[in-house]
Amino acid sequence: MINTWRKLFSKHESIRAYTLLSPALILVILAMASPLLLMVLTSFHTQVSMMEIDSTLTLDRYADFFSRPVYSTLLFRSIKISFLVTLVTLLTTYPLAYYIAFYVKKNKMLWIVLMTLPFWTSYLLRVFSWRVILGHKGVINSALMFSGAIDEPLSFLIYSQTAVVLTLAHAWAAFAILPLYVSLDKIDKSLLEASYDLGCSKFQTFWRVTFPLSLPGVIGAILIIFIPTVGDYVTPQLVGGTDGRMLSNMIQSLFGRANNFPLGAASAVLMLLSVSFVALVVTYITKKVSLRMS
Amino acid sequence: MDDKNFIKINNLSKNFDDVVAVDNVNINIGKGEFFSLLGPSGCGKTTLLRILAGFEYPSEGSVSIDGSDVTDIPANLRPTNMVFQNYAIFPHINVKRNIEFGLRKEKISAEEVNQRVSEALKMVKLEGYENRFSNQLSGGQRQRVALARALVKRPKVLLLDEPLGALDKKLREEMQIELRNLQRSVGITFVFVTHDQEEAMTMSDRVAVMNQGKILQVSPPRELYDFPVNLFVGDFIGDINLLNSEISNIDGKNVKVLINGIGEYTIQAHTIINQNDTIVTGIRPKSINISSNDNKKSDIQVKGKITNTSFYGNLTYVYVSIEGVDKALMLSTAESLQGLSINSDCYLNINLKDIRVIKKNDP
Missing domain, CATH: 3.40.50.300 (P-loop containing nucleotide triphosphate hydrolases)
Known part of the structure; x- marks a missing residue:
């Protein structure tokens, strides 16, 4: 028995590969694939009462979703906010990553660690500290009032979409810096010199060579930020107010107080689909645009 | 311009x-x-x-x-x-x-x-x-x-x-x-x-x-x-035999040098040599002729022993050790080595015009 196994094992590379993969594979199947399937399945059911779910398959929950405008509004808002978060994060972290990759000569690792240092503290703590900064009696408003620039607190700072975008962009910055830095650092410096040599200024070189070559990192950062932030519900809850509520807050309440698991599941499935779609489109456009530019 | x-x-x-x-x-x-x-x-x-x-x-x-x-x-x-x-x-x-x-x-x-x-x-x-x-x-x-x-x-x-x-x-x-x-x-x-x-x-x-x-x-x-112009260039460009030498006398371009293992000769220098320069003499491998007998047909003749040969198709490199010189001299010949092989005695013929006085210091 053991001998046959040993023979198979040494003969077939695929058996060796799957054996090595099996712990991860089992985890992914148990903890990712099956809950996901369960959720999709639930989205076709009906909540009858508090504890009872009718498991006849139906598309009614999807009809529910589209018949009530609030869901679509929240979905679009989620996508819009995540899109803005992604944009703000990229615009702020790209220059940092660029600086570390091209201008820092020694101790690059130290710089990276310093950049990511704030992210070693708890996510919740960071969201709360943004409340301290943006709040009605927060750092910014008090300073502005003290200096006499304004008479009453700026209301758009906290409990608004701006607050959600700012907080999320800061929270996810570290995840953007790393892929951006890696892709920029990998660029062969002689390519940039070749571009100068062929007549391009530094600015043109950036758009024709550096940026297109850093695209894998940019796309990586886009996906890493966009996908999870769409589903974030802690930040909108804490700094978003009513204006900053996102679909994920609604899903949370459907699985909680509102107690409509099937509708929650349907919303989640629709969110999953739209996020995948938007992510694909963004990736595609980024690639196209950069090819045109070079 | x-x-x-x-x-x-x-x-x-x-x-x-x-x-x-x-x-x-x-x-x-x-x-x-x-x-x-x-x-x-x-x-x-x-x-x-x-x-x-x-x-x-x-x-x-x-x-x-x-x-x-x-x-x-x-x-x-x-x-x-x-x-x-x-x-x-x-x-x-x-x-x-x-x-x-x-x-x-x-x-x-x-x-x-x-x-x-x-x-x-x-x-x-x-x-x-x-x-x-x-x-x-x-x-x-x-x-x-x-x-x-x-x-x-x-x-x-x-x-x-x-x-x-x-x-x-x-x-x-x-x-x-x-x-x-x-x-x-x-x-x-x-x-x-x-x-x-x-x-x-x-x-x-x-x-x-x-x-x-x-x-x-x-x-x-x-x-x-x-x-x-100097030792670095001579050594860097192509193969060359370098022999330790000392200046005995300088008369304009004519420099009398004592070449280690070969003797004292007057050589026309191609660069200006001063009394306090340290020099070596250099001979390119192609400028040394080898023969099995001593029928003298050149300015200098030295007796030596073949230590090694390497065949490169169009050329054969021969390494010859001579008395008083640590490193075997290298020479190249396009002809066959009639009768000569490793360990055989041989005669090296060199012309004075092929010997270079090379400064060790910068020009």
Whole structure:
């Protein structure tokens, strides 16, 4: 028995590969694939009462979703906010990553660690500290009032979409810096010199060579930020107010107080689909645009 | 401005912190010349080339090209283009777009761009490769793309940074000839950096030998080989037998030297030798004749013993030890070694005109 196994094992590379993969594979199947399937399945059911779910398959929950405008509004808002978060994060972290990759000569690792240092503290703590900064009696408003620039607190700072975008962009910055830095650092410096040599200024070189070559990192950062932030519900809850509520807050309440698991599941499935779609489109456009530019 | 001084490098120095990479260099390069900078790694030749390209600015001195001072002009505004050591082909665009990369800056019609690109492709024999990407090309093809990309700009000077270093021997020799022919047909001034003396010798009109940031000698290849100005150049260029020697007497160009293991002879020096110079004497392997008997037919005859031979097809190298000299003398002969083999006694014939008095110190 053991001998046959040993023979198979040494003969077939695929058996060796799957054996090595099996712990991860089992985890992914148990903890990712099956809950996901369960959720999709639930989205076709009906909540009858508090504890009872009718498991006849139906598309009614999807009809529910589209018949009530609030869901679509929240979905679009989620996508819009995540899109803005992604944009703000990229615009702020790209220059940092660029600086570390091209201008820092020694101790690059130290710089990276310093950049990511704030992210070693708890996510919740960071969201709360943004409340301290943006709040009605927060750092910014008090300073502005003290200096006499304004008479009453700026209301758009906290409990608004701006607050959600700012907080999320800061929270996810570290995840953007790393892929951006890696892709920029990998660029062969002689390519940039070749571009100068062929007549391009530094600015043109950036758009024709550096940026297109850093695209894998940019796309990586886009996906890493966009996908999870769409589903974030802690930040909108804490700094978003009513204006900053996102679909994920609604899903949370459907699985909680509102107690409509099937509708929650349907919303989640629709969110999953739209996020995948938007992510694909963004990736595609980024690639196209950069090819045109070079 | 005359054609002899197309590129003028005046009192050029470059320091990196405490390190002097280029030390007070003066060179004039002619229009349409194939000029090589030759030296061991770290001698400053690449830094000098990068100063010509505008990637580095000199600490002191100036560079002018075609009559105008370019010392402070950045790389993108200079009439020079470069072929990089690793070719630096842009990996995200295809061959055609690589080649037309630099033409976008010039105000020419799309039609002319296409025409110039196809001319360039033809010149480097890469027609049909327009849509390939860098990772689909061999080393030799990449190098051709790099050449085409630079030449399509019609630069006044083409700078080449060890472009053949990454190719295998056979391809390298082919490219040497091709590059030389290409240079002749386009008539552009080439400045070529290499550490391979054979490469510099076979391709160049003139070669500048560099060491430790200094230019030691600027000469046509033949002169460099026959009349090295000092020990470094003599030793770096080709094979040479170096014998410890002492000056006994100097009478103008005629120097009487005591050559270790050979004797005292008066030799006409090709450089000015002073009494306090330390010298060696050098004899090229091709200038030593070997025979099995002592029928004297030259100025000097020495008896020796063959220690080794190596056969190279068209030439045979013979190593002969002679009394009083530590290192066996090396000589090359195109003839067969009738009757001579390892351990046989032999006679070496050398003519005085083939012996060089070479200074150990800088010229």
